[in-house]
Amino acid sequence: MKIEDKVSKKVNLDEDWEDFIKEEGLVDYNKIPVERAVVKGWVQIAFWFLRIYILAMIILVIIGFSRIH
């Protein structure tokens, strides 16, 4: 364990990762920006279900906590 190494030395992790990826011959996904997903079809249904589920659970929780003395 190189404790002094970690405490005192500045690191550039992005550079280290780029070098590593080049050596491995892999695609650097960090260079590909993550774009906002198009929410449609079953994904949209899933999100609506999630909203309803969370709302229902919050209401139940509020009712429950209000009954705790």
Added chain:
Amino acid sequence: MIADNDAGGVMTYAQTGSIFGIGFFIPFMVIMLPVAYIVQEMTVRLGAVTHRGHAEMIWKRYGKFWGAFSLIDLVVANVLTLITEFIGITLGMQVFGIPPLVSSITAVAVIASIQLFLRYFAWEWISLSIAAFNLIFVPLVFFIPHLHWGAVARSFVSWHIPGGVNSLFIYVVLANLGTTIAPWMLFFQQSSVVDKGLTVKDIRDGQIDTFIGSFFMVVVAIAIILIAAGTVFGFTHAPNLDIQTILSAISAKMGSLAMRLFALGLVEAGLIAAIAISASTSWAMGEAFGWPKSINIPPLQGWKFYLPGIISLLIAGGIVLIPNAPLGFLNLTVQVVATIFMPAAMMFLLLLLNDKDIMGEHVNKPWQNISAFAIVGFLIIMNGIYGLTVIFPHIFG
């Protein structure tokens, strides 16, 4: 995966064994192995392919609202869960005569130091060494007085439930399910895969690693259930027994050494989980806000990254020391927050794993989707039932 057997988990398994003995929950825990593996394997694959953490993926792929929702829920749930870990650490250390103030401060100092002053691989090795102590429960099984291995074997056939299906049974099922799949585990595993630098070439090794961890997690869980079943089951007021009473029963029936080893296991469970949970808080905050986020970063260069995890440790370590703090109520709140959050966390995980734009050829296969959706469906139904039993305690008798 071993951190899955956190202090809350140890207490849950002990209470499971004390209430239900050798029966339903032995084969139930075996089923938890594929459940844990299927869920956690997805986070390994997602992290290895995208080289991005869970919080970052949700934020960038599904927008600020869901990103903030996931982050706030995670951080709140993590702080509350950390409190239960510190409860385990301080309770366990009290068995050895160490006052809570000393054990709490020491734990905070140890965990923070490990994160601040070690690079990832050293941090991981220290964590694994601590996690190895989780196996301490396994040899204790062979000292349980009058343990009928025939009864253990028969439980796989009978799935016997003493007292039948009632609200207590449902609560314990959910508690065991909740301790097997916890939101912080999704975030932690994916972030650690990224920080470790795993790539698509390492997916196979990551899957094997996850399976081994899941296997030992279940073995230890069953061992704890058996220990409690062999020492406490049948006591009057078993559902209301706390961990201190269970420890006393273990001491009376298995001896003082067994009780001390059990307490040591409880301390370890709290410690390893606190290491993982505080790290997951730091990683998630860094991912959400675009800060440099790695345990390899020096403390001063990455102070923004380290600070959230350390603050969460300080909060948890401090709260357990407050006299008459409503720790039972806080533990309940942990369960409730996890109830709301876990299905959402699983839903995002499944959406991301089925997203060809980001996963390419590594999207979920049909069998993975079927099993994962079955787990989510069961989770949502059981969490819904749990929510009802919290609000209406006598709904199932």
